[in-house]
Amino acid sequence: MxxxxxxxxxxxxxxxxxxxxxxxxxxxxxxxxxxxxxxxxxxxxxxxxxxxxxxxxxxxxxxxxxxxxxxxxxxxxxxxxxxxxxxxxxxxxxxxxxxxxxxxxxxxxxxxxxxxxxxxxxxxxxxxxxxxxxxxxxxxxxxxxxxxxxxxxxxxxxxxxxxxxxxSSVLEWPENFSGAVSADAPNLDAFSATVSNVTQSFYNGTDHTTKDETVAEIIGGGFQGFTLFAPNTSAIEAISGNITMYEQNATQIQTILANHIINGTSVYSPELVGKSYTSAAGQAFSFSINATGQYVKIGSLTARILQPDVLLSNGVAHIIDQVLVDTQEDMSAASSACVGDV
The missing domain is CATH 2.30.180.10 (FAS1 domain)
Structure with a gap:
């Protein structure tokens, strides 16, 4: 047959x-x-x-x-x-x-x-x-x-x-955070410098946690999936003295930066409003939109999203007009949220 x-x-x-x-x-x-x-x-x-x-x-x-x-x-x-x-x-x-x-x-x-x-x-x-x-x-x-x-x-x-x-131009696929700062979002230079300082302290240290790794791997592009609310240079300069003080306390600055990140999920601006997410330090994000713009809130702090959807090879960044100086953390909530989002 x-x-x-x-x-x-x-x-x-x-x-x-x-x-x-x-x-x-x-x-x-x-x-x-x-x-x-x-x-x-x-x-x-x-x-x-x-x-x-x-x-x-x-x-x-x-x-x-x-x-x-x-x-x-x-x-x-x-x-x-x-x-x-x-x-x-x-x-x-x-x-x-x-x-x-x-x-x-x-x-x-x-x-x-x-x-x-x-x-x-x-x-x-x-x-x-x-x-x-x-x-x-x-x-x-x-x-x-x-x-x-x-x-x-x-x-x-x-x-x-x-x-x-x-x-009118061939579309170039996104780079990692470092590439985006140099090419697409140069107004993040000050924030990039702050993250670099934290990254350096991470690699020089021995007490590594998931929160520390999340912050450190933004620059290197090794983290797979995250959303970053990145203060622009004006926002960093507005609290420059405090930033220097926070950088002297590795745990505190890592917590602040982790409270600018949704870990494990790339959330683009059309998907923000009406949903709730947890930061990489375990704090709750909420979002709103009105005639003046789109906003992100964590704790009692609110920032306006100035430039949404800076696409990255391994996530997305939204440029904001304020530093979210939140030093609170709940790592159990952060871990649960990350596992649920991946």
Whole structure:
């Protein structure tokens, strides 16, 4: 008796390739009409790899997706490390979900989950893939946030179930905290210096706790999944004398910094209000929003979120206008919260 199973599997595989080829041809034609011919050259190699076939099969399944499509000028100016890997590049430019009815004005943002989950670049909790954040700025244009080169949506079109946002720059996936400070959020220099001092004392010491490790690993990017409420330089300078005093007490400054962190969970700004989280030092966060902005509260201290969704390779930071000087801790609550969030 002839075993028909291998033939059936081969036929199914050929059908997938044929479906992908048809979908890809139509998508490439739409992109060319939109001024994204260079992107079609990059994408044309996808159907020749198993990873590429998976991506094409996913976005051709009839569900809603957004494709951020760099125009020809964007691709020509992109770093080679971005364009040398077509699968990773396209994976970070495809977002799952229907966002056609959503419109946010900064500092409110829209956040979508991409297909990029290469562990070389993404270290989020639960092996989740990386996200993209975008919003309409005061100039009336939609901007993709967290980019070294400002990337704006210059045109919108569709192909089947895919909404295509033509963008002016290739989207770069997020770096760790140190990279973000130097590239995307230079107003965190003072906070970064404070964290560096704590990190140094951690590595020089011997009495390591989960709280200490959480603070120390922000800089190195070794921690997998966290949310950081990072005071800007003005906030640090406003209490500069006290910061110096706190830094002389390693336990106290570590507790204060841990009370700026949600450990084990990357919480983006659209997900904050209406939920409660516990800090890495075991204190309760709460959130609110009104006509003046979005706020984070811990204990009796409240800060306004000035710049939401600074995306990181292993988490997310929200820049705030006050230092949350909370020296209280409950490590049992912190441990329970972290286990529950991962």
């Amino acid at each position: 002839v075993n028909l199973l291998p033939l059936a599997l081969l036929a199914a595989a050929n059908a997938v390739v044929a479906q992908n080829t048809t979908f890809l041809a139509g998508l490439m034609s739409t992109l060319e009409d939109a001024g994204c011919t260079s992107l079609t050259h990059i994408a044309s190699s996808l159907n020749g790899t198993s990873q590429g076939q998976y991506l094409l099969k996913s976005i051709s399944n009839g569900d809603s997706y957004v494709l951020f499509a760099p125009n020809d000028g964007a691709v020509s100016n992109a770093p080679s490390n971005m364009t040398d890997n077509p699968f990773n590049l396209l994976s970070y430019h495809v977002v799952s979900g229907n966002f056609s009815g959503q419109s946010t004005t900064y500092p409110n943002t829209t956040v979508g989950r991409t297909f990029l989950n290469d562990t070389t670049y993404v270290k989020l909790e639960g092996n989740r893939s990386q996200v993209v954040a975008w919003s309409t700025r005061s100039d009336g244009h939609v901007h993709v946030l967290n980019q070294r080169n400002d990337s704006t949506v210059t045109n919108t079109t569709t192909y089947g179930n895919v909404t295509i946002y033509v963008v």
